[in-house]
Structure formats: structure tokens, C-alpha cells
Amino acid sequence: MCGRFGFYELKYFLDLLRQLELPFEENQDYPQTNRYNIPPETDILTLQANHGPYKLTSARWGLIPHWSKELPKIRPINARAESLVTKP
Numbered sequence: 001m002c003g004r005f006g007f008y009e010l011k012y013f014l015d016l017l018r019q020l021e022l023p024f025e026e027n028q029d030y031p032q033t034n035r036y037n038i039p040p041e042t043d044i045l046t047l048q049a050n051h052g053p054y055k056l057t058s059a060r061w062g063l064i065p066h067w068s069k070e071l072p073k074i075r076p077i078n079a080r081a082e083s084l085v086t087k088p
Helices: 010-019
Strands: 005-007 035-038 043-048 054-060
Touching: none
Parallel strands: none
Antiparallel strands: 005 035, 043 054
């Protein structure tokens, strides 16, 4: 699993969402600039669904385990899908 990624084609991403006919709220002020080396713990543009139309919004990249009592100092950025529910 890679620890960094790039996101630099916002217009292409929005065009794909329209082609898939996903109902999402359009906003002209997306907080996104071209970034080629995005590390963990960075605010990124995400597509979120919350019992309604999808929203493009900002979120922090990382994983907060459901069993965690407090925010860990070093947060994991990935987990195995096979054991995500059963192992800490």
C-alpha cells in the first residue's frame, strides 16, 4: 500500500461523476488545487454520502479505529479488509 497519492484532475473527476449520473451537490468553490504528493494527515477532497445527495467536501486522510478510546498519536493509513472488523 502506498503512503502518498496525487490528485490533479478535478475537472476530469467531476466529468466522470456526471457521466455516472451520481446525484451530487455542485459547488464552484472546491478547495482543491493540483497536488502531486499528498501525505497522510492532509485535508483532501472527498465524495461523501450521508442519506442524501453526495457531497464533495474536505476530509482528513487517515483511519481512526472504532475501538480507539482517544486519537492515536500516529494514525494508520490503511488496514486489511479481511480482518478489519475482527482485529484491532
